[in-house]
Amino acid sequence: MPARAPPRTVHAPSTPAPRRPPMPVAASPSDAFVSVFDLFKIGIGPSSSHTVGPMIAARQFARRLQAAPGRAAPGWSAVHGVRAELFGSLSATGLGHGTDRAVLLGLAGYEPDTVDPEAIAPAIAAIRATQQLALLGQHPIRFVEKDHLLMRRKSLPLHPNGMRFAALGADGEELLAAEFYSVGGGFVIDAAGTRVLNETAEGTAPAGDAPVSTAAPPYPFGSGAELLAQCAAxxxxxxGLMAANEAARRSPEAVRRQLLAIWQTMAGCVARGCSATGHLPGRMQLRRRAAELKSSLSSHPEAALRDPLSMLDWVNLYAMAVNEENAAGGRVVTAPTNGAAGVIPAVLHYYRNFIPGATEQGIVDFLLTAGAIGILYKKNASLSGAEVGCQGEVGVACSMAAGALAAVLGGTPAQVENAAEIGMEHNLGMTCDPVGGLVQIPCIERNAMGAIKAINAARLALRGDGRHEVSLDQVIRTMVQTGADMKSRYKETSRGGLAVNVIEC
Ligand code: SF4
Known part of the structure; x- marks a missing residue:
């Protein structure tokens, strides 16, 4: 009997209202609420951990210096300088990943989600030319990069991506100091392990439809097994479960609006990447390929008719377009990181452009499902190449995209979990060894490979009935252990792998 074909029908939309009351789930230490919008954040390239996170940390440190009632701060008038120290992986690959520029921008008050990518180069050039930096755009200090932005090879205790900022008085004495860690995907924690949010000047969380409540989600889950149990109950x-959880903090309309804004930003990134030509920044002067590929695919439609796999070329194109934009410092969405930002938009474009009957609701459900899977990795593993290698970036993105695609193609929760598991199982052990410390080789093509692998993982899962030998929780645990066993030279330090075997021109 022929095998059952993967469903081609459009899935049922997410149900906003629960049909049965939530199942109580034992609280675990990893139960802190993580939102889909923590995973999909609008930012700039080339790296969420090395660009977005440090920019947030630097800006929050500058905010702490402002005198305010009840706040132990020196106040602007006492601050004559700031010293920033970058440790571990931030030091090893920070220059290639734009960490130096991110720190300057953050101190000057720029935010990753609102900064105009076109304004970055002139802002940095002005700071470097004048050796003056206006903290939060308000308080000018002397900032000489060789003295005030220091690279330290050793690591701080909590994570390989550590930073230390110190405010300096008139005689160079330290007035206030703080350590931060950029732990992957744009997440930042302080020395106490507390999450540091990108507070705006108004003291609110991210712009737009900010959360209006801190209510607990009705369907908490800390593992794949709990997620499936909540779905079953x-x-x-x-x-649908994720939509209900998000609606505990924002209105359902705001959740949908924000998800569609995320999608529009992803689509804009693909479009820009498909038209930009020239070379990427950095010593390699890598040629941008997406525009050429788009032109070749668009101008030979008859070739596509003859080639049943031509769809793969388009998926490759979408992913490479995003990651070339990311490498160029353009506007991208962390998904769940910048280095892996191309996988999910590529698979979403595949869904929208190649699946008959694709809908806007399908895009919303895709992002919600991908978010649920990403939360499992955020809570139980890592999204940081510096901590677990590329399995934590492109591997996680592949897993998220695989599960999400299976969902919008009509998969059951068990098939979705299976697809997500396959997506990670075959990325286990993947190292992070960016050539020249740049998020270019192997990152750009790796996103194309991750997207294709995600589509295949979804198809494999949809050919089955959801029963499988390796659970998503087991594969996540394996990923953590594999990352711990990996030598640091393969964890975003550019001291091993391709980084030492490919000669930079
Ligand atoms: S190799 Fe992977 S983890 Fe490392 S910088 Fe590139 S995309 Fe990120």
Whole structure:
């Protein structure tokens, strides 16, 4: 009997209202609420951990210096300088990843989600030319990069991506100091392990439809098994469950609006990447390839008719377009990181452009499902190449995209979990060894490979009935252990792998 074909029908949309009451789930230490919008954040390239996170940390440090009622701060008038120290992986690959520029921008008050990518180069050039930096755009200090931005090879205790900022008085004495860690995907924690949010001047969380409540989600989950159990008990899809959890903090309309804004930003990034030509920044002067590929694919439609696999070329194109934009410092969405930002947009474009009956609701459900899977990695593993290698970046993105695609193609929660598991299982052990410390080789093509692998993982899962030998929780655990066993030279330090075997021109 022929095998059952993968469903081609459009899935049922996420159900906003629960059909059955939430199942109580034992609280675990990893139960802190993580939102889909923590995973999909609008930022700039080339790296969420090395660009977005340090920019947030630097800006938050500058905010702490402002005198305010009840706040132990020196106040602007006492601050004559700031010293920033970058440790571990931030020091090893920070220059290639733009960490130096991110720190300057953050101190000057720029935010990753709102800074105009076109304004970055002139802002940095002005600071370097004048050796003056206006903290938060308000308080000018002398800032000489060779004295005030220091690279330290050793690591701080909590994570390989450590930073230390110190405010300096008139005689160079330290007035206030703080350590931060950029732990992957744009997440920042302080020395106490507390999450540091990108507070705006108004003291609110991210711009737009900010959360209006801190209510606990109705369907908490800390593992894949708990997620499946919540789906089974409530009768909800994974997307429906995530929609209900998000609606505990924002209105359902705001959740949808923000998800569609994320999608529009991803689509804009693909479009820009498909038209930009020239070379990427950095010593390698890598040629941008997406525009050429787009032109070749568009101008030979008859070749596509003859080639049943031509769809793969388009998926490759979408992913490479995003990651070339990212490498160029353009506007991207962390998904869940910048280095892996191309996988999910590529698979979403595949869904929208190649799946008959694709809908806007499908895009919303895709992002919600991908978010649920990403939360499992955020809570139980890592999204940081500096901590677990590229399995934590492109591997996680592949897993998220595989599960999400399976969901919008009609998969059951068990098939979605299976697809996500396959997506990671075959990325286990993947190292992070960026050539020249740049997020270019192997990162750009790796996203194309991750997207294709995600599509295949979804198809494999949809050919089955959800039963499988390796659970998503087991593969996540394996990924953590594999990352711990990996030598640091393969964890975003550019001291091993391709980084030492490919000669930079
Ligand atoms: S190799 Fe992977 S983890 Fe490392 S910088 Fe590139 S995309 Fe990120």
């Amino acid at each position: 409530s009768g909800l899809s994974i997307a």
